[in-house]
Amino acid sequence: MSTTTSTLPPEFQDNMESIRIMGFWIFLTTDLVLFGSLFAVYVVFRSLVGLGPTPHQLFVIGPVLTETLILLTSSFTCSLSLYSARINRVPGAIAWLIVTLGLGMSFVLLEIHEFASDVLNGHTWHQSAFLSAFFTLVGTHGGHVSVGVGWAIMLAIQIGLKGLTLTTRRKLYAFALYWHFLDIVWIFIFTVVYLSGIA
Amino acid sequence: MPIQRWTLHLLRLLFPPQVLLPDIVAIDIGLTVAVIVIGVYLTRTRRWGWLWHEWITTVDHKKIGIMYLIAALIMLFRGGVDALMIRSQLIAPNAHFMGAQQYDEVFTTHGTVMIFFMAMPMVFALFNATVPLMIGARDVAFPRLNAISFWLFAFGAILLNMSFSIGGSPSAGWMSYPPYSELLYNPGVGENYFLLSLQVAGIGTIATGINFLVTILRMRAPGMSLSKIPVFVWSALITSSLVLFAFPPLTVALGLTMLDRVFGASFFTIAHQGMPMMYVNLFWIFGHPEVYILVMPAFGVFSEVVPTFSRKPLFGYEAMVGSLLAISFLGYGTWVHHFFEMGAGPSVNVFFGLSTMLIAIPTGVKMFNWIFTMWGGRIRLTVPMLWQLAFIPTFVVGGATGIMLAAVPGDYQYHNSYFLIAHFHNVILGGTVFGMLSGMYYWWPKMFGWKLNQRQGTWAFALFVSGFWLTFMPQYFLGFEGMTRRMATYPAGLGWTTLNLWSTVGAFVMGAGFLVMVYNILWSRRYRDWDVTGDPWDGRTLEWSLPSPAPEYNFARIPMVQSRDEWWAMKQEGRTDEVKISATTVHPIHMPRNSAMPIMLAFAFFVGAIGLIFAWFWMAILGGLGVIAALAYGSFADYSEVEIDAKHVLQTEAQLGRVES
Ligand code: HEM
Numbered sequence: 001m002s003t004t005t006s007t008l009p010p011e012f013q014d015n016m017e018s019i020r021i022m023g024f025w026i027f028l029t030t031d032l033v034l035f036g037s038l039f040a041v042y043v044v045f046r047s048l049v050g051l052g053p054t055p056h057q058l059f060v061i062g063p064v065l066t067e068t069l070i071l072l073t074s075s076f077t078c079s080l081s082l083y084s085a086r087i088n089r090v091p092g093a094i095a096w097l098i099v100t101l102g103l104g105m106s107f108v109l110l111e112i113h114e115f116a117s118d119v120l121n122g123h124t125w126h127q128s129a130f131l132s133a134f135f136t137l138v139g140t141h142g143g144h145v146s147v148g149v150g151w152a153i154m155l156a157i158q159i160g161l162k163g164l165t166l167t168t169r170r171k172l173y174a175f176a177l178y179w180h181f182l183d184i185v186w187i188f189i190f191t192v193v194y195l196s197g198i199a
Numbered sequence: 200m201p202i203q204r205w206t207l208h209l210l211r212l213l214f215p216p217q218v219l220l221p222d223i224v225a226i227d228i229g230l231t232v233a234v235i236v237i238g239v240y241l242t243r244t245r246r247w248g249w250l251w252h253e254w255i256t257t258v259d260h261k262k263i264g265i266m267y268l269i270a271a272l273i274m275l276f277r278g279g280v281d282a283l284m285i286r287s288q289l290i291a292p293n294a295h296f297m298g299a300q301q302y303d304e305v306f307t308t309h310g311t312v313m314i315f316f317m318a319m320p321m322v323f324a325l326f327n328a329t330v331p332l333m334i335g336a337r338d339v340a341f342p343r344l345n346a347i348s349f350w351l352f353a354f355g356a357i358l359l360n361m362s363f364s365i366g367g368s369p370s371a372g373w374m375s376y377p378p379y380s381e382l383l384y385n386p387g388v389g390e391n392y393f394l395l396s397l398q399v400a401g402i403g404t405i406a407t408g409i410n411f412l413v414t415i416l417r418m419r420a421p422g423m424s425l426s427k428i429p430v431f432v433w434s435a436l437i438t439s440s441l442v443l444f445a446f447p448p449l450t451v452a453l454g455l456t457m458l459d460r461v462f463g464a465s466f467f468t469i470a471h472q473g474m475p476m477m478y479v480n481l482f483w484i485f486g487h488p489e490v491y492i493l494v495m496p497a498f499g500v501f502s503e504v505v506p507t508f509s510r511k512p513l514f515g516y517e518a519m520v521g522s523l524l525a526i527s528f529l530g531y532g533t534w535v536h537h538f539f540e541m542g543a544g545p546s547v548n549v550f551f552g553l554s555t556m557l558i559a560i561p562t563g564v565k566m567f568n569w570i571f572t573m574w575g576g577r578i579r580l581t582v583p584m585l586w587q588l589a590f591i592p593t594f595v596v597g598g599a600t601g602i603m604l605a606a607v608p609g610d611y612q613y614h615n616s617y618f619l620i621a622h623f624h625n626v627i628l629g630g631t632v633f634g635m636l637s638g639m640y641y642w643w644p645k646m647f648g649w650k651l652n653q654r655q656g657t658w659a660f661a662l663f664v665s666g667f668w669l670t671f672m673p674q675y676f677l678g679f680e681g682m683t684r685r686m687a688t689y690p691a692g693l694g695w696t697t698l699n700l701w702s703t704v705g706a707f708v709m710g711a712g713f714l715v716m717v718y719n720i721l722w723s724r725r726y727r728d729w730d731v732t733g734d735p736w737d738g739r740t741l742e743w744s745l746p747s748p749a750p751e752y753n754f755a756r757i758p759m760v761q762s763r764d765e766w767w768a769m770k771q772e773g774r775t776d777e778v779k780i781s782a783t784t785v786h787p788i789h790m791p792r793n794s795a796m797p798i799m800l801a802f803a804f805f806v807g808a809i810g811l812i813f814a815w816f817w818m819a820i821l822g823g824l825g826v827i828a829a830l831a832y833g834s835f836a837d838y839s840e841v842e843i844d845a846k847h848v849l850q851t852e853a854q855l856g857r858v859e860s
């Protein structure tokens with residue numbers, strides 16, 4: 001084995017694990033196409049407000065900004081977890097993972113709160129095509145984050161039980177990919193849905 | 200009496216009048232009897248354990264391929280019965296052996312079953328059966344995921360097939376356009392069955408796409424660069440990547456319709472400014488690539504069959520691969536040709552008309568390359584080759600009528616007429632089905648270890664193909680005469696009567712061809728003609744270097760590939776001993792362990808889907824929890840490999856005569 005390959009993190013040196021990482025990348029591509037389709041639907045539907053509110057009337061920037069900051073921070077803590085794993089520090093990896101999932105959870109809670117207040121104001125997705133598209137696009141992202149939280153919980157337990165094996169390292173790496181991916185999707189939601197809606 | 204009222208309500212929900220028609224009840228009874236008989240048989244012969252260990256929990260790509268194939272043939276039967284029902288209704292004017300509602304249900308299930316539950320699994324059957332063998336791999340990249348894909352497909356198929364006895368079949372066509380597919384016009388659970396069954400199977404399809412893409416990119420034997428893989432493997436690679444981009448829009452289209460129907464959203468409703476055209480676009484952004492997903496593997500099969508039975512290398516390998524790539528790329532820019540009439544305006548229509556016509560060019564290249572491969576070759580008219588030869592004219596006609604449809608002003612005339620029906624049957628049957636059957640006859644000995652009788656196979660072929668032409672040629676003319684698709688019945692005196700009669704006769708001839716094929720399979724199984732050489736056709740690619748069927752680890756020794764038709768080269772250069780092992784070169788082999796997790800996971804999806812179909816949300820949540828539990832179980836407890844020790848490998852290979860002395 002040449003010296004250049006040995007500087008790679010362990011999960012890349014193992015052939016099977018690196019194949020799994022590639023599989024995960026390709027899965028993310030399909031998820032990207034999924035979100036792409038939902039974005040296309042949203043962009044077409046955002047002017048179809050029927051008798052319901054327009055984006056401008058509906059959105060409040062404050063909580064959304066908080067959500068954004070939380071998610072961006074969680075991406076950072078997620079990287080810290082991966083970094084700790086790379087320097088072989090199990091407690092650090094777990095701790096930062098827990099911070100990440102905590103932030104993810106608070107993001108989800110804020111989003112639920114936002115949705116709930118919209119619905120309590122009478123703006124269900126039944127009201128217009130725009131609202132349907134809005135709740136679905138943003139909700140699909142939120143659903144992904146919730147899945148990520150569940151995944152992070154199981155991953156933290158697994159790292160606790162098994163330590164940093166090749167497999168748990170690879171899982172942590174895949175989780176980090178997933179989490180950053182959701183962050184990027186959120187940036188698009190933030191600009192395409194919220195900012196351009198409020199403007 | 201709340202309990203009584205509740206039971207009554209449940210019974211009405213599960214058994215609405217449309218599932219209590221006499222023919223459906225008769226089929227229900229027949230199916231129940233069949234299930235009981237099979238159950239008793241398995242118990243009597245103590246086969247349950249065998250079924251569980253050898254098949255249900257298997258992660259072996261060869262067995263998964265066989266299961267796909269059997270499922271696809273059963274679905275071909277089911278879809279075929281639907282087709283014969285449709286054709287029987289249309290045999291004469293004013294026939295009413297089915298009511299309009301039942302007729303709608305039958306053509307909807309026919310299309311859905313044929314595309315999603317017959318053609319797709321047939322394609323995946325061949326991928327599973329051959330791709331790892333052709334690239335010198337011991338399995339696919341993710342064996343357990345492969346089993347998950349299969350079981351998701353299987354439960355999806357069960358869901359769709361359940362609908363006609365429990366709750367009612369969907370009736371909005373295989374494309375299921377809103378607003379007709381919306382709750383307002385289409386109450387009941389039938390449409391939900393359609394949405395959820397495709398969703399469940401679709402997840403499995405995406406997973407298969409990922410799996411084969413990674414397998415082909417990363418699991419090839421040393422020396423086998425991408426420029427040396429067989430063209431069938433190229434077709435699998437390109438098909439898989441098409442799946443990845445085509446299926447998510449379908450997921451979205453189906454998902455949004457479900458949100459409308461089950462959760463009261465307003466995507467495609469007319470009220471609340473919903474926009475049905477959005478669905479149509481999403482559906483065809485999936486749908487057009489999907490037709491290429493179906494036909495590329497057939498192109499791949501022919502690119503193996505023709506060289507083998509012409510004893511010549513494939514003419515223009517690079518052009519073959521290049522044209523596959525070109526088709527897959529162009530295939531994304533044509534979807535609007537399915538709805539030129541929706542008023543997008545001339546410039547949009549012209550763009551999509553031209554992009555559609557462009558596809559004919561790479562397709563033509565392929566046609567010529569197959570013909571040039573045969574040119575001057577020593578052709579053997581085996582059953583796989585016969586299917587190939589029948590494919591060429593059939594597909595040319597299908598492609599030419601496709602060009603006619605792509606001419607926008609013309610399409611205003613033919614759209615949704617029987618001309619369209621004839622077009623896509625020409626390409627899907629003449630392309631995909633002929634191709635898959637060719638591949639089935641070709642690789643059958645590799646999959647099962649015994650050959651299919653050629654004479655019976657030729658009869659099945661002759662009946663099927665002549666039935667095919669008889670069925671669909673009249674339909675072009677019916678289209679010209681103004682008969683639109685999806686008519687439950689038609690009046691006399693329009694000049695349609697004779698053409699319809701011939702078409703129906705043709706359909707029954709095709710049905711007879713299918714029966715002969717089934718007989719062919721059963722007969723050949725009874726009087727087995729074992730393939731002891733592993734290379735019954737004098738093949739060219741690596742799968743023929745293995746015994747038939749291949750041992751569970753496929754290759755005792757991973758080959759070092761030097762040329763394109765590696766096995767042919769080995770035979771020419773007298774290097775066939777390279778596949779043998781000896782006591783000094785044998786190594787223990789690691790294989791993935793069987794797992795019950797795939798079927799558990801798929802079952803949880805099934806439960807969740809039923810919950811959504813009937814809007815029993817507690818059940819949907821239960822299914823969701825089941826999915827989480829299965830995934831957690833898979834992640835924590837389940838993962839492991841087994842080691843096949845060197846001695847066992849040596850013994851197995853010795854029995855097959857593959858050990859160097
Ligand atoms: C040269 C190649 C082809 C061309 C130019 C072509 C063109 C077209 C056009 C323009 C339509 C829409 C017609 C209408 O709705 O009025 C159409 C429909 C269709 N084509 Fe093709 N096609 C080609 C090859 C294929 C292939 C290879 C397949 C499948 C293996 C296929 C399957 C279908 C199906 C399933 C439909 C419509 C189904 C429906 O409406 O239910 N086509 N084709």
Ligand SMILES: [Cu+2]
Pocket residue numbers: 486487490533534536537
């Ligand atoms: Cu098309």
